[in-house]
Amino acid sequence: MIVVQRRNKIKERLFQQRSVKVSELVREFNVSEETIRRDLNQLERDGLVQKNYGGAILVEEIDNVAIPPVQQRKLQYFDEKDAIGRKAAELVTDNQIIILDAGSTTWCMARHLKQAKGLTVVTNGINVAEECSHNEEASIFLLGGKLITKSMSLVGPQAEIELQKYNAHYVFLGSSGISMRKGFTSSDIYEAEIKKAMIAAGQKAVILADHSKFLRHALVSFSSFDDVDIVITTDLVDPDILRELEDTGVKVIVCPVKEAGEGSAAELR
Incomplete structure (x- = not known):
């Protein structure tokens, strides 16, 4: 799986669950922790997530039911x-x-x-x-x-x-x-x-x-x-x-x- 595909899958998971854990993503995609952390760093730069200990959460303004689909x-x-x-x-x-x-x-x-x-x-x-x-x-x-x-x-x-x-x-x-x-x-x-x-x-x-x-x-x-x-x-x-x-x-x-x-x-x- 190429980088953009993996990051799109992580985005999907975020929209579904509102949060992700590095350990779970490592197992799912069979890649290193460093690779997943790079992915989350990029999503944070994109303004999509806020990183926390062990993972990341969807940023508050996106995680809002008032935002149209x-x-x-x-x-x-x-x-x-x-x-x-x-x-x-x-x-x-x-x-x-x-x-x-x-x-x-x-x-x-x-x-x-x-x-x-x-x-x-x-x-x-x-x-x-x-x-x-x-x-x-x-x-x-x-x-x-x-x-x-x-x-x-x-x-x-x-x-x-x-x-x-x-x-x-x-x-x-x-x-x-x-x-x-x-x-x-x-x-x-x-x-x-x-x-x-x-x-x-x-x-x-x-x-x-x-x-x-x-x-x-x-x-x-x-x-x-x-x-x-x-x-x-x-x-x-x-x-x-x-x-x-x-x-x-x-x-x-x-x-x-x-x-x-x-x-x-x-x-x-």
């Missing part, structure tokens, strides 16, 4: 999502019209759109719209509808009707799961309907997915492989799975994940 998802697999978002932003050129789905990975993409000139962004994500607003040259259109607080997304018939008037160069979407049998899936039926409407409003559809989304399916399918042009993911996904995906006709873009440093979770503060 979308905020927590920004921290989970952050380095991986940021790498995907950076690569997705490279597809965008000046003066294009793009549609961005609500979600943590599309939010990461929005962070890398600050230099695009004459960009028009249509989104149903409040957090995505806010991030895109840092590009003062961008025109941002926020869809109306019912707010889903867990994802800070706007859904419903109003948003779907609004999407019918747009013709975007690219549509960038997250996915709760990617299954060879069910295609691309969402955990929310209303968000799935918005994703369908977004795909219909774009010339090319791009799915942004970290390694955890593969070989799983959520509540409802929103697209088959035929309606998606590109999937952007990372080298943490099994190459055999990616080859199978490419066999469906979808272009797969794989980007490497850096271990630490630039783009760390500390930037979210």
